[in-house]
Amino acid sequence: GAVVSQHPSWVICKSGTSVKIECRSLDFQATTMFWYRQFPKQSLMLMATSNEGSKATYEQGVEKDKFLINHASLTLSTLTVTSAHPEDSSFYICSASKLAGGAETQYFGPGTRLLVL
């Protein structure tokens, strides 16, 4: 199997607070995890690549000080949205890479819906 979980599934917070989202690979170890953001009726946008034990690599235009990523183990990566504002409201999805048969395949979590009031 290749199951990826996210917690929480949804969160509502006040503007200015920080929110942490966890991404776990439940039945495999993932050296690399990815974080995406998706706005309504749009495609997934890659935010950053997270490698276990090292700093995340952020895509252009994504503020690393606002979206803190920690990949402390081979099965857990966290995304912290710091000082959240209404424009950060979105659907956040993580994925974890699994190597099988020579190919890297990403398996996605169920997503976390963030609403900032």
Next chain:
Amino acid sequence: LAKTTQPISMDSYEGQEVNITCSHNNIATNDYITWYQQFPSQGPRFIIQGYKTKVTNEVASLFIPADRKSSTLSLPRVSLSDTAVYYCLVGGYNTDKLIFGTGTRLQVFP
């Protein structure tokens, strides 16, 4: 990273076979082709992955011509529950990140 192009939307009826074609003209030698399905407010679900020729699993088939510049996802006998967005992505072994295109929004009618 190879860019992909898919039709924005497709319509079908229950019981029909649906073929969604994806173009990836600048696919690299070590790139694999992977298809995902996404329902609203859910993360993408892995459907099938291939490198060349034909791959089949319990839910779909993937056809890849010799030049690998395109691929076709085939869904046999679709049902209403297959209404979703389908994404085609290319990436290789140790090619870490995937860039999502617009995807194909499939609508299945009764």
